[in-house]
Each structure stands twice: as structure tokens, then as C-alpha cells.
Amino acid sequence: MGSTADERLLRALYAEHGGPLLGYALRLTGGDRQQAEDVVQETLVRAWRHPEALTGRPVRPWLFTVARNLVVDAHRARQSRPPETGLHEHAALPDGGDDIDRALESWMVAEALADLSPPHRAVLLETYYRGRSVAEAAKVLGIPAGTVKSRTYYALRALKLALEERGLAP
Template sequence: MLRALYREHGGPLLGYVLRLTGGDRTQAEDVVQETLLRAWRHPEALVGRPVRPWLFTVARNLVVDAHRARRARPPVTDIDEQAAATAGSDDIDRALESWTVAEALADLSPQHRAVLVETYYRGRSVAEAAEALGIPPGTVKSRTYYALRALKLALEERGLAP
């Protein structure tokens, strides 16, 4: 049955779908294939009615559905290519930034560096950093303030800070 449908209606159906898809042959062939597959799955829909109008209607609905689906989603890009380009440059940029930050940290005084390491890199609270460093919490706060200012200047000198 499917072969007979294709022989009789395949050519005109493909031409019709090509016009609907703007000449995209791959999409048109997919639509024709799906249309014939639906005719095969639902032979009762073809009984007692002209077959070609039913096939053309199904094909048109498939094209409209595909168009709506494409509009509802962001455009498809070559993700592998994009990810490779982005990942490579991101990894290099991150490595360069971390080296620059490490150099800027090395330029800070040992007290400022220690406070920043405890509060930012180890994620400790002011009280925990004060206990770990053996200094009062107020000193941790003020050293953190001045250490961040000094770090910002060091990063600006290296062209990293905004």
C-alpha cells in the first residue's frame, strides 16, 4: 500500500512540500516521509475519500507545525564547534586571570594576603578567620578592607581590574 501511495502521489506531494518549505529539499523529503508514514499508520483515514487532498493537508500541517516549533525555540547552532571555541578560549582566559591574581596576591603584604586567603579562598567568616589568624575580628575586617583596595590596585596595574 505504501509503495503504491508513493508511486502515485509522491512526486506531486514532494513538489507541493518543496514550495511550502522554500525549496529545502531535505525538509521536504522528511515531510513527505512523515506524511506517508501517517497514511500507513491510519489507513482508515483514507477510506471513502480522495487520498491526495488528505496527503496534502497532512503535509501542510506538518510544515506549519515544524515552522511553529522552530519559532518557539532558539536557532540551532553547531554546538560542538561553538563549545570547542568557547571552552578553549575560556580555559586559557581563566588560567591567565588566575596567574595574574596570584601574582597580585604575592605583591600584597603577608598580613593582607593571609586575611584574603582566609576570608575569600577558604570561605571563612570574620570570626573564623580571626580565630585561625589569632587576631581580633575588628582587625580582620579592617585588613580585609585595605587588602581588597591593595589587590584592586595591583590588578589595575596588570590591566585586569575594570
């Protein structure tokens, strides 16, 4: 019995993206391995059902976005059930849909920042997160103000690409 093109697609997706997707799902589910495995399985099933969504774009960000949406939807479904069902005690995410989205986006931005080179990350931390002027950042970092400006420009471009890969930037 030969494997179909659909089976080959699923196997290839799992082989290439299964590990990182499971790690991501584990973080989203607060370490609940069973729930994370269910999220990975459902994500791959959706990819199989919608192969057109995978063409003309990077696959991993799409898979991560689907996984994130599944976790958020599951959390919202748990929150909408009456308390007597006893399902609230296992909720891994904070209450409130906006809080969930903000927390997940914040985590993904932090992960994208970690992907930047140390010099790029340093200028963004000084100028954007610590609110320092170019001159102040130059003094703290021990580099010329012009270097702070150019590094900030290129760091923002790199950050935008990192966020696009995660499905966060337009």
C-alpha cells in the first residue's frame, strides 16, 4: 500500500516543522504535553486540509499562527464554560482575550529580539525599551551617535523580518 501525496505532505511537514512546532505549543500551553501534542496534530490537519495556504509563503510562520490560534480558541472555550464543569483549574493562559493576545505577542516579540545580533539588540533596548535618546544610547553603548542611528535602522529592519516570520508583522 503506497503513500498518497497527502500522506507525504503531512510526513514532510511533521519532519521539518514538528519539533519546533511542539516546542512552541508546549510554551503556549504552559508545558501541558498532551494539549501541545493535540495542538500540533490539529495544526498539521489544518495544513493538510488547506494546502493552498502553504503556497507562496513561508510555512513555519503559518503553522505557528494556526497553533497559537488553536491555543487561544481552546482557552476562550474553557473560559466560556460554566465553572461547575471544573475545566477552569487547568487553564494555562491568563484570563481575558486581549491579555492572552498581548501576552503571546509580547513573548513572540521577545523571541524575535533574541534572534537579532547583539549589537542590534543593544541599540533597540537602549533607544526603544529604555527610552534613551540617540546621544544617551551612544554614551551608554560607547559608540558614536551615527552608529546608533544606523544600527537602529538596520535592527528595526531585522526585527520586522523576524516578526514577519512569526506571522506578527503585516
